[in-house]
Amino acid sequence: MPATVRREVFERDGRRCAYVDARGVRCRETRRLEIHHHEPFARGGPMTLDNLSVHCVAHNALAAERDFGRESSREKRESQTYFAERTLANRVPIG
Numbered sequence: 001m002p003a004t005v006r007r008e009v010f011e012r013d014g015r016r017c018a019y020v021d022a023r024g025v026r027c028r029e030t031r032r033l034e035i036h037h038h039e040p041f042a043r044g045g046p047m048t049l050d051n052l053s054v055h056c057v058a059h060n061a062l063a064a065e066r067d068f069g070r071e072s073s074r075e076k077r078e079s080q081t082y083f084a085e086r087t088l089a090n091r092v093p094i095g
Contacts, residue, residue, distance in 0.1 A: 001035065001047050009035060009052045019059035029056035036060050040067050 010033070017027035018036075036055035039045030055063065 005047055005049065005052070006035060008049055010054055012049065013054040016054065017056040017059055018053040019055050019062075027056060027059055029058075032057045034060045036063055042068075 015030060015033070017029040017033060019027040021027075033054050033056055036053050036059070037045040037047075038051050038053065041047070045051050
C-alpha cells in the first residue's frame with residue numbers, strides 16, 4: 001500500500017479506530033491500529049480511501065471473522081503468531 005494512502009487514511013480517521021458499534025459508539029483505541037479493507041483485499045478490494053479505514057487489532061479481527069469465517073481467521077492469526085515467534089527466536093543478538 002502506498003505510504004501516501006496510508007497516511008491519508010490515518011489522518012482522515014483521526015489516528016483512532018473508526019469502528020462504530022450497533023449503538024453508534026465509536027471505538028476509542030489509538031494504539032495497535034491497522035488498515036481495514038471494507039471490501040477485503042483478498043477478494044479484490046482496492047487500496048483507495050473509500051475502501052480503507054483505521055481499525056484496532058480487535059475490530060480488524062472481528063471484521064475478518066465476518067468476512068472469512070471464524071475458523072479461517074483463527075488459522076490465519078495462529079500462523080502469524082507462529083511466524084512472529086519463529087522470527088524472534090531466530091534473531092541474532094547484537095553486541
